[in-house]
Amino acid sequence: xxxxxxxxxxxxxxxxxxxxxxxxxxxxxxxxxxxxxxxxxxxxxxxxxxxxxxxxxxxxxxxxxxxxxxxxxxxxxxxxxxxxxxxxxxxxxxxxxxxxxxxxxxxxxxxxxxxxxxxxxxxxxxxxxxxxxxxxxxxxxxxxxxxxxxxxxxxxxxxxxxxxxxxxxxxxxxxxxxxxxxxxxxxxxxxxxxxxxxxxxxxxxxxxxxxxxxxxxxxxxxxxxxxxxxxxxxxxxxxxxxxxxxxxxxxxxxxxxxxxxxxxxxxxxxxxxxxxxxxxxxxxxxxxxxxxxxxxxxxxxxxxxxxxxxxxxxxxxxxxxxxxxxxxxxxxxxxxxxxxxxxxxxxxxxxxxxxxxxxxxxxxxxxxxxxxxxxxxxxxxxxxxxxxxxxxxxxxxxxxxxxxxxxxxxxxxxxxxxxxxxxxxxxxxxxxxxxxxxxxxxxxxxxxxxxxxxxxxxxxxxxxxxxxxxxxxxxxxxxxxxxxxxxxxxxxxxxxxxxxxxxxxxxxxxxxxxxxxxxxxxxxxxxxxxxxxxxxxxxxxxxxxxxxxxxxxxxxxxxxxxxxxxxxxxxxxxxxxxxxxxxxxxxxxxxxxxxxxxxxxxxxxxxxxxxxxxxxxxxxxxxxxxxxxxxxxxx
Amino acid sequence: xxxxxxxxxxxxxxxxxxxxxxxxxxxxxxxxxxxxxxxxxxxxxxxxxxxxxxxxxxxxxxxxxxxxxxxxxxxxxxxxxxxxxxxxxxxxxxxxxxxxxxxxxxxxxxxxxxxxxxxxxxxxxxxxxxxxxxxxxxxxxxxxxxxxxxxxxxxxxxxxxxxxxxxxxxxxxxxxxxxxxxxxxxxxxxxxxxxxxxxxxxxxx
Numbered sequence: 110x111x112x113x114x115x116x117x118x119x120x121x122x123x124x125x126x127x128x129x130x131x132x133x134x135x136x137x138x139x140x141x142x143x144x145x146x147x148x149x150x151x152x153x154x155x156x157x158x159x160x161x162x163x164x165x166x167x168x169x170x171x172x173x174x175x176x177x178x179x180x181x182x183x184x185x186x187x188x189x190x191x192x193x194x195x196x197x198x199x200x201x202x203x204x205x206x207x208x209x210x211x212x213x214x215x216x217x218x219x220x221x222x223x224x225x226x227x228x229x230x231x232x233x234x235x236x237x238x239x240x241x242x243x244x245x246x247x248x249x250x251x252x253x254x255x256x257x258x259x260x261x262x263x264x265x266x267x268x269x270x271x272x273x274x275x276x277x278x279x280x281x282x283x284x285x286x287x288x289x290x291x292x293x294x295x296x297x298x299x300x301x302x303x304x305x306x307x308x309x310x311x312x313x314x315x316x317x318x319x320x321x322x323x324x325x326x327x328x329x330x331x332x333x334x335x336x337x338x339x340x341x342x343x344x345x346x347x348x349x350x351x352x353x354x355x356x357x358x359x360x361x362x363x364x365x366x367x368x369x370x371x372x373x374x375x376x377x378x379x380x381x382x383x384x385x386x387x388x389x390x391x392x393x394x395x396x397x398x399x400x401x402x403x404x405x406x407x408x409x410x411x412x413x414x415x416x417x418x419x420x421x422x423x424x425x426x427x428x429x430x431x432x433x434x435x436x437x438x439x440x441x442x443x444x445x446x447x448x449x450x451x452x453x454x455x456x457x458x459x460x461x462x463x464x465x466x467x468x469x470x471x472x473x474x475x476x477x478x479x480x481x482x483x484x485x486x487x488x489x490x491x492x493x494x495x496x497x498x499x500x501x502x503x504x505x506x507x508x509x510x511x512x513x514x515x516x517x518x519x520x521x522x523x524x525x526x527x528x529x530x531x532x533x534x535x536x537x538x539x540x541x542x543x544x545x546x547x548x549x550x551x552x553x554x555x556x557x558x559x560x561x562x563x564x565x566x567x568x569x570x571x572x573x574x575x576x577x578x579x580x581x582x583x584x585x586x587x588x589x590x591x592x593x594x595x596x597x598x599x600x601x602x603x604x605x606x607x608x609x610x611x612x613x614x615x616x617x618x619x620x621x622x623x624x625x626x627x628x629x630x631x632x633x634x635x636x637x638x639x640x641x642x643x644x645x646x647x648x649x650x651x652x653x654x655x656x657x658x659x660x661x662x663x664x665x666x667x668x669x670x671x672x673x674x675x676x677x678x679x680x681x682x683x684x685x686x687x688x689x690x691x692x693x694x695x696x697x698x699x700x701x702x703x704x705x706x707x708x709x710x711x712x713x714x715x716x717x718x719x720x721x722x723x724x725x726x727x728x729x730x731x732x733x734x735x736x737x738x739x740x741x742x743x744x
Numbered sequence: 745x746x747x748x749x750x751x752x753x754x755x756x757x758x759x760x761x762x763x764x765x766x767x768x769x770x771x772x773x774x775x776x777x778x779x780x781x782x783x784x785x786x787x788x789x790x791x792x793x794x795x796x797x798x799x800x801x802x803x804x805x806x807x808x809x810x811x812x813x814x815x816x817x818x819x820x821x822x823x824x825x826x827x828x829x830x831x832x833x834x835x836x837x838x839x840x841x842x843x844x845x846x847x848x849x850x851x852x853x854x855x856x857x858x859x860x861x862x863x864x865x866x867x868x869x870x871x872x873x874x875x876x877x878x879x880x881x882x883x884x885x886x887x888x889x890x891x892x893x894x895x896x897x898x899x900x901x902x903x904x905x906x907x908x909x910x911x912x913x914x915x916x917x918x919x920x921x922x923x924x925x926x927x928x929x930x931x932x933x934x935x936x937x938x939x940x941x942x943x944x945x946x947x948x949x
Contacts, residue, residue: 116751116752116753117752117753223770223773223774227774288781291777292777292778293774295773295777296773296774299773300770300773304755326784327780327784329781330781330782330784331788333785334785334792338792338885341874341881342881345874346875347874347875347880347884347885348875348876348877348878348880348881349792349796349878349881351878354876354877355796355800355805355877355879356796357795357796357799357878360792360796363795364788364792367788614748615748616749625748625749626749627748629748637751639757640751641754641755648749654749654750654751654752655750655751655752656752656754657751657752657753657754658755658756659753659755659756659757660756660759660760661757669757669760670764670768670769670770672768673767678757678760679764680761680762680768681757681760681762682763682770683762683916720899724903728907729907729911729917729920731911731912731913731917732911732912733910733911734909734910734912735912736842737842737843737846739909
């Protein structure tokens with residue numbers, strides 16, 4: 110019988126050795142540590158946000174006054190295409206995956222993800238997608254048809270060359286990466302929860318990542334399929350979107366938005382997870398309406414697949430269809446509203462502490478409500494006929510994407526930064542950057558609602574003075590510049606604090622979930638022993654020390670696998686060691702993907718190196734056979 | 745080096761087994777995840793077919809014969825019959841029968857390769873090319889999608905068989921054989937709706 114109050118033995122040095130990466134470049138290329146992989150995802154995302162932000166500022170300068178000639182129409186087309194494609198495909202979804210890759214194992218008290226090598230592969234492939242878009246841009250070949258490249262404009266007749274192919278194949282890269290990450294998160298959440306963490310005790314951010322990952326699994330295949338069909342139309346003369354040969358360009362739009370609309374929630378649901386975590390800890394009480402928030406997320410996930418057609422009201426679909434999708438689009442406001450009330454209820458009944466992370470949450474609630482309301486307006490098919498392709502829509506989606514996802518992300522960044530680095534970010538510079546970004550953002554984007562109502566179309570490189578749009582555009586440009594300055598300050602604060610910030614300790618905010626039980630930054634093996642949880646907020650309820658279970662191996666990489674519903678311990682699973690195979694597999698897949706925009710035969714010869722790389726990856730290392738016809742016969 | 749908060753040991757995990765089979769096994773869930781992704785691709789591709797079919801007067805378009813039935817009938821029968829040895833291998837994997845999984849995966853590799861023969865002929869008897877019209881593009885897309893799954897799983901089974909014959913088989917590899925057999929079942933049963941669409945829809949439309 111085990112004494113319930115026994116201190117577990119200190120784990121030997123061997124545990125750290127078992128989980129340690131090789132030093133230097135080899136360790137960099139072979140690591141399967143979820144924290145390192147997430148960190149490189151986030152560094153890449155920050156670099157891309159800078160580049161795409163600069164593009165945005167460039168476009169705002171062009172639009173600041175009427176009849177500007179500093180950008181040509183072609184350069185403007187390339188700029189908004191690159192900006193939108195980068196922000197949607199290379200920033201928003203990947204950064205949420207990255208936060209999940211970093212946080213989910215820590216919140217589950219685990220030493221690794223379910224499939225560590227798959228996480229490494231996911232990053233390398235994502236990097237391939239980044240290069241697919243930005244290397245050709247550096248060489249002067251840039252997609253120029255917006256972030257959704259509708260045929261027939263993107264088809265073989267109107268877009269010769271490889272601009273459209275580059276865009277389409279960049280998507281294949283990033284979507285395979287996101288799917289790999291999602292399967293990983295789903296398996297981890299289902300099978301690797303700590304003992305005691307029944308479904309009812311899953312932290313809300315983990316729920317959010319789980320739901321977003323399921324949505325990814327069912328949404329992203331659509332965009333991979335449709336961009337592959339587009340490439341086929343362009344390269345081998347299939348006729349999917351060619352009206353003259355029985356195809357239909359509207360099919361492209363259906364498939365694109367089958368992905369595109371859920372994608373908004375694939376970005377938003379993890380953000381709702383950040384908000385819930387931050388609201389709980391900074392209100393110093395358990396989240397009000399935990400079950401309601403989880404059910405709302407599930408409801409949003411289900412509804413998200415039923416309203417893609419609201420992106421296509423202007424196409425001329427049957428009336429009844431439009432009515433249905435109007436109703437479905439408005440219905441999604443209900444679960445979103447339930448969440449907002451739960452967060453406000455938590456803040457109202459708690460003892461809120463307005464540090465930077467919570468400030469971001471407050472800004473999120475205000476901005477997201479505005480974006481949600483303009484969304485309810487645009488959900489109405491007749492109104493949408495007027496508003497579509499105007500700056501009203503530009504304002505709406507920036508309010509929901511920046512306000513609804515990026516503000517919570519910045520809050521999450523400030524909240525978990527001390528855990529990741531061991532140091533606090535400066536509150537002063539944090540608050541200053543907060544006010545600059547939130548103020549600049551609203552100054553920059555609110556006038557666009559009015560510009561849209563006044564009829565200013567999106568995607569125009571300039572406008573004449575007689576339209577009367579000049580003053581509001583100038584305001585929008587000034588606002589954007591202020592927000593960009595705030596963004597630069599935010600990043601500068603992160604870099605400065607990394608070297609000069611106050612030491613954080615393991616739990617600077619009085620956190621409720623398991624990641625705060627490990628040192629900051631966490632060691633490579635995360636937890637010395639497997640935690641056992643008894644509530645949603647184990648660090649708040651286990652006052653006499655965190656309950657743990659001993660017995661996981663220390664001389665090799667091993668994780669605990671538990672049952673799906675009750676999280677009962679089932680068995681101990683070997684966790685894979687670092688390997689170069691994911692890196693080589695990603696290179697092989699890159700050769701196949703890049704090759705296949707030039708020749709269909711790349712799908713055949715390109716699959717050979719992929720097969721070899723995957724075989725090396727999965728080849729189990731065990732003793733040679735002593736039995737059977739291929740046994741080792743003599744030495 | 746230790747956790748940052750005080751801890752107390754309330755149990756020990758050392759007695760737990762080091763492997764599992766079926767839904768208890770972590771990798772089983774990863775396999776399900778990829779089946780969900782690929783199943784979604786099949787469903788969406790079939791949706792494309794039905795969508796364009798609903799937009800087009802006459803299916804297949806005038807002057808085109810529906811694809812011939814002889815080779816796909818052989819293939820479909822073969823795929824369904826392959827489930828017998830496939831489920832046998834799966835049972836051998838669950839029973840951790842080393843000899844059984846070696847022979848079984850080898851047999852499934854050979855069977856898979858044989859099934860590629862009717863599949864190859866079926867391509868030659870589609871009676872349309874991918875660039876003739878959208879109908880042809882859809883038929884070829886569905887065929888290539890399914891064939892790529894078939895080839896992938898045959899390749900996987902071949903590599904697995906080679907490994908099993910040359911190594912001492914451990915518990916994790918028995919679980920791998922089980923997962924691979926499940927995947928074959930997915931490939932077989934995903935063919936039924938896909939094949940029905942390719943071969944029956946033009947006849948019933």
